[in-house]
Amino acid sequence: MIKQYSGISPKSDLLLIQRLCKKLEGKSFLHVNSTREGGGVAEILYRMIPLLKELGIDARWEVIEGDAKFFDFTKKTHNALQGNTEKFTRDMWDYYYEINKKNRRKIDLKADAVLIHDPQPAPLVEYRPKTGKKSKNVWMWRCHIDISRPMPSVWSNLKKYVIQYDTAIFSVSKFAKSLPIDEFIVTPSIDPLSDKNRDLTENEINEVSEKFSIPRDKPIILQVSRFDRFKDPIGVINAYKIVKKYNDCRLVLAGSSATDDPEGEAILNEVKEYAGADEDIHILMMPPDYHKEINALQRMSDIILQKSIKEGFGLTVSEAMWKEKPVIGGAVGGIPWQIVHGVTGFLVYSPEGAAFRIRQLLNNHEMALRLGKQAKEYVRNNFLLTRQIRDYLSLWYSSMHRGENVIEL
Amino acid sequence: MGKATAPFEFKQCVSIVKSTGRKAKNLRELRNVIAKIGEESIFHHVYQYFLKGHMLEYTNDFAQWAGETLEERALAERMSCIDPYTLKSVNSVRHELLREIDEFLNCFPEPHDVVEGNEFYFNETVNLVFPVGVKTRNLAEFLVAIEHIDAGSIYYHFYDSRVRLGEGVMDDFSMWIEHTLFRKKIAEKIRAIDPFMHSIENIRECIKEIVEEHVRAEMEGVVD
Numbered sequence: 001m002i003k004q005y006s007g008i009s010p011k012s013d014l015l016l017i018q019r020l021c022k023k024l025e026g027k028s029f030l031h032v033n034s035t036r037e038g039g040g041v042a043e044i045l046y047r048m049i050p051l052l053k054e055l056g057i058d059a060r061w062e063v064i065e066g067d068a069k070f071f072d073f074t075k076k077t078h079n080a081l082q083g084n085t086e087k088f089t090r091d092m093w094d095y096y097y098e099i100n101k102k103n104r105r106k107i108d109l110k111a112d113a114v115l116i117h118d119p120q121p122a123p124l125v126e127y128r129p130k131t132g133k134k135s136k137n138v139w140m141w142r143c144h145i146d147i148s149r150p151m152p153s154v155w156s157n158l159k160k161y162v163i164q165y166d167t168a169i170f171s172v173s174k175f176a177k178s179l180p181i182d183e184f185i186v187t188p189s190i191d192p193l194s195d196k197n198r199d200l201t202e203n204e205i206n207e208v209s210e211k212f213s214i215p216r217d218k219p220i221i222l223q224v225s226r227f228d229r230f231k232d233p234i235g236v237i238n239a240y241k242i243v244k245k246y247n248d249c250r251l252v253l254a255g256s257s258a259t260d261d262p263e264g265e266a267i268l269n270e271v272k273e274y275a276g277a278d279e280d281i282h283i284l285m286m287p288p289d290y291h292k293e294i295n296a297l298q299r300m301s302d303i304i305l306q307k308s309i310k311e312g313f314g315l316t317v318s319e320a321m322w323k324e325k326p327v328i329g330g331a332v333g334g335i336p337w338q339i340v341h342g343v344t345g346f347l348v349y350s351p352e353g354a355a356f357r358i359r360q361l362l363n364n365h366e367m368a369l370r371l372g373k374q375a376k377e378y379v380r381n382n383f384l385l386t387r388q389i390r391d392y393l394s395l396w397y398s399s400m401h402r403g404e405n406v407i408e409l
Numbered sequence: 410m411g412k413a414t415a416p417f418e419f420k421q422c423v424s425i426v427k428s429t430g431r432k433a434k435n436l437r438e439l440r441n442v443i444a445k446i447g448e449e450s451i452f453h454h455v456y457q458y459f460l461k462g463h464m465l466e467y468t469n470d471f472a473q474w475a476g477e478t479l480e481e482r483a484l485a486e487r488m489s490c491i492d493p494y495t496l497k498s499v500n501s502v503r504h505e506l507l508r509e510i511d512e513f514l515n516c517f518p519e520p521h522d523v524v525e526g527n528e529f530y531f532n533e534t535v536n537l538v539f540p541v542g543v544k545t546r547n548l549a550e551f552l553v554a555i556e557h558i559d560a561g562s563i564y565y566h567f568y569d570s571r572v573r574l575g576e577g578v579m580d581d582f583s584m585w586i587e588h589t590l591f592r593k594k595i596a597e598k599i600r601a602i603d604p605f606m607h608s609i610e611n612i613r614e615c616i617k618e619i620v621e622e623h624v625r626a627e628m629e630g631v632v633d
Contacts, residue, residue, distance in 0.1 A: 010559050010561075011541070011559055012421045012423070012541055012559040012561055012562065013423075015421075015539065015541055015542065016421075016423055016537065016539055019539055148525075148526060149525065149526075170428065173426070173428055173530035173532055174432075174526055174528070174530055176428035176430060176530070177430065178430035178431075179430060182427065183427065183428040183430060184425060184426065184427050184428065185426040185427070185428055185532065186425070186426075332526075381560070390423065391425055394423065394425045394535070394537055395425060397537075398425065398535045398537070404535075405449055405533075405534070405535060405536060406536045406538060407535065407536065407537050407538070408538050408539075409537055409538065409539040
């Protein structure tokens with residue numbers, strides 16, 4: 001499986017992965033998150049686990065189970081950690097803890113390295129198996145969301161669990177907190193071989209264009225994201241409306257639902273209502289496994305937007321960049337880590353800014369081509385799955401050499 | 410072309426970024442954290458700046474933040490002129506940075522705060538060094554390798570070497586070319602490349618051009 005990345009990923013990333021897997025051969029690596037489908041975390045784990053297994057690591061992926069009450073609560077905490085004000089009661093926190101306690105009975109937590117993704121399963125650390133000094137396990141908490149300005153009470157409740165880990169991992173520096181444990185920065189990644197990112201034939205692209213009745217007769221502007229206020233779908237429609245006065249184009253808003261996101265449908269309806277009867281606005285709600293369709297939509301588009309006003313990392317930006325498309329992104333969360341303004345895309349701060357850059361790109365084909373090419377190379381060197389696997393293995397291995405800044409392999 | 414006895418072994422350094430949890434929202438805070446933060450963090454923000462791969466306006470993270478975020482461009486220009494490779498230690502770099510900031514603060518004592526989220530975040534790194542499985546024994550092999558090697562390997566041999574090997578040593582490439590291949594002229598040309606004025610990809614091109622010229626001259630029977 002790793003050989004399939006040869007010629008796509010940087011050679012040194014593949015070499016380092018192989019070297020580290022030799023060093024860690026036979027050891028176990030457990031990942032736990034809260035959804036099998038939908039969202040960037042599940043997509044990455046879906047590819048990463050078999051790849052690690054092939055390289056001799058005993059890798060496992062477990063998903064915690066919860067009911068609607070649990071996921072309503074974790075959605076609220078998700079929003080509150082990203083800065084929204086929400087109401088919480090002590091009972092809600094107790095329920096959150098109880099659900100994790102129940103999951104602990106179903107999930108075997110014994111592993112040499114454990115990586116817990118996001119706040120939903122964070123309390124599992126309370127059930128961390130005891131080990132001796134020589135066979136010490138490593139527990140890492142991976143935070144995929146922007147918690148730079150959280151609702152203080154929510155962060156303080158979550159922090160009780162986080163500080164019990166050996167290491168916390170954040171997607172960008174500004175999400176990191178001042179904690180008494182090691183904190184690393186690991187940017188997330190996309191898989192260039194997945195259905196969402198692999199090369200497609202022109203026929204495959206046309207099939208999707210027909211399937212969703214999107215004629216390819218005028219430039220297509222696309223935003224792919226969950227229907228979520230933080231992705232600012234209304235702002236995208238406003239940008240489109242400004243552009244439309246000067247340049248004819250279509251707008252496609254495509255999103256999928258995730259089992260841990262109960263708000264999606266309400267926002268989708270709001271967006272549909274705002275778009276009105278404009279035949280050039282296409283709003284698509286897709287099942288979470290429509291990866292090839294998303295890929296085709298990105299490839300048939302001329303410009304791709306990720307106009308978030310709050311973002312974790314915003315992997316759809318890297319996905320679009322990988323397809324050599326000029327991307328316009330909100331300057332929030334991890335988006336500025338992917339878009340080097342004017343080099344690999346444009347950063348904007350308002351619907352008006354997005355509209356201006358769309359018009360600029362629609363009128364300057366050479367600029368659109370140049371940004372797209374540079375964007376693809378930037379993703380190749382920084383945001384492919386193999387780099388993220390390399391980083392997780394490096395972190396695990398470096399935890400066995402604590403205190404050393406330079407580790408020779 | 411004679412075979413060299415000791416081959417050049419290409420290595421690479423991969424850095425995993427570690428947060429120190431410290432940040433600064435204005436110039437005075439930046440100054441105070443620079444004064445106290447560990448050497449590893451200064452090293453990362455100054456010496457490892459070139460790992461980023463694209464040419465930005467200034468030559469280290471502190472200058473970049475001062476220029477682009479604080480919009481204090483005169484200070485950024487002065488901080489960019491600090492050459493870490495001519496200074497004896499990371500602490501000397503720290504003192505130079507502090508000297509520039511203090512001079513600036515003497516003239517403009519009330520620094521403004523940046524908006525939340527645009528603070529300077531102090532990081533450091535854990536570095537993994539490993540051979541990439543490429544060894545070259547002569548100039549022609551070296552030329553092929555330099556063309557295809559990952560950018561991280563060029564960083565390791567061209568930038569990191571200046572700190573790793575101590576005072577007076579420039580880069581691994583010219584050391585090997587001079588002391589193993591005995592081609593002093595080529596080594597001197599490589600040493601003349603200004604490390605601050607190029608991206609890593611530009612450095613690759615510069616080295617390639619220099620070596621290519623000599624390999625071609627050799628094939629045509631022209632002696633240095």
